[in-house]
Amino acid sequence: MALSNGKNYYEILGVTPDSDVSEIKAAYRKLARKYHPDVNDSAEAVAKFKAVTEAYETLSDNVKRNKYNTLYGFFKSYKSSQSGAQYKKSKEPKFEDRTINKTKKENSSSTEHKAEEKQPQAKKPEKEYKEESSKSGTSKSETSNQKTKSSKNIFSDIFDEFSKSAQKPKSDKKTPINGSDINTDISITIAESIKGSSRTVNVLHSYMCPRCRGRKFINGAKCSECDGTGEISEHKKITVKIPPNIKNGAKLRVANEGNPGLHGGKNGDLFLKISIIQDSLWKYDGADILCNVPILPFEAALGATIEIPAFDGTVKFKVPPRTHSGQKFRLAGQGLEKNGKKGDIIVTVTIEIPDSLRDDEIKLYEKLKKISSVDIREKFKHV
Numbered sequence: 001m002a003l004s005n006g007k008n009y010y011e012i013l014g015v016t017p018d019s020d021v022s023e024i025k026a027a028y029r030k031l032a033r034k035y036h037p038d039v040n041d042s043a044e045a046v047a048k049f050k051a052v053t054e055a056y057e058t059l060s061d062n063v064k065r066n067k068y069n070t071l072y073g074f075f076k077s078y079k080s081s082q083s084g085a086q087y088k089k090s091k092e093p094k095f096e097d098r099t100i101n102k103t104k105k106e107n108s109s110s111t112e113h114k115a116e117e118k119q120p121q122a123k124k125p126e127k128e129y130k131e132e133s134s135k136s137g138t139s140k141s142e143t144s145n146q147k148t149k150s151s152k153n154i155f156s157d158i159f160d161e162f163s164k165s166a167q168k169p170k171s172d173k174k175t176p177i178n179g180s181d182i183n184t185d186i187s188i189t190i191a192e193s194i195k196g197s198s199r200t201v202n203v204l205h206s207y208m209c210p211r212c213r214g215r216k217f218i219n220g221a222k223c224s225e226c227d228g229t230g231e232i233s234e235h236k237k238i239t240v241k242i243p244p245n246i247k248n249g250a251k252l253r254v255a256n257e258g259n260p261g262l263h264g265g266k267n268g269d270l271f272l273k274i275s276i277i278q279d280s281l282w283k284y285d286g287a288d289i290l291c292n293v294p295i296l297p298f299e300a301a302l303g304a305t306i307e308i309p310a311f312d313g314t315v316k317f318k319v320p321p322r323t324h325s326g327q328k329f330r331l332a333g334q335g336l337e338k339n340g341k342k343g344d345i346i347v348t349v350t351i352e353i354p355d356s357l358r359d360d361e362i363k364l365y366e367k368l369k370k371i372s373s374v375d376i377r378e379k380f381k382h383v
Contacts (some may be wrong), residue, residue: 009055285345
């Protein structure tokens, strides 16, 4: 591996120059699980996985790490780091042990034995050093092979984890995904809003394609299940009951009729926003129902009892004599229910002439014209 690229391997792994091999190994395992292509196949993750692998291969090897530290000026801070203090402590026995060996080797055996008791750990490095120096040149190669095997074992452990997770049943690996809610509008008449009704609603359900899991492509080819859209859509007819006395703008919730969940996730809900249609005959004002009722001229003049359609059948009310066009009448308690109280129906009467009149009706109007003595437009003459 070239050491001239200027990359800060310690920063890439999130460790410091004081970190030992076990800390570097732990940091690499954590990052490898996060950015491995089997888990995260984005371009950014692939680049980061390559970088952390390159950093680990250098810092986990003592020879490569020493060269890297020397080349880029990374030194261990013994004073500020606990690991550095331990590193310094571990180095001192080696120096003291070699000094004892060199200066006191010819002394009595009791003295040498006494040094071993004070520094029991120092003897082992010297023994290993002597054994390595006494062997042929192949010992260095064997040591290098052992380090390479150790590095390979870490890669093997990590890849084994990914292969084990890949061998698990798909149902264990996939996380349950709840379906999303569906919102739609529904229009009803004022009569339906008061009496209640039922409607059949055609709802479009959409959910993530179970084959490509929303990625649209499988092995570079367009998913045949969803035709490359990443989702499945289907229409479903649902019959909904509209309760009586529902208000304009209210929302009805139909449980579990939203988009379906995946891998055991819950279905979403269907929400219907109610819109009450206002026409020329019926309108509403809060809890009151407004309606226009036509009456004939003789009904307005003589008075009459008329029937109008209501939400519980029909309602009769009396039109008093000499009723004017545009006059209003209130029918208490016949409107919408709001906060436990019912509004009213407010009737506005309008005097209308039928489009077609019989001959005898025309003769009566002519007779009325002759005998009429009231000028209803007299006030305009003085303007």
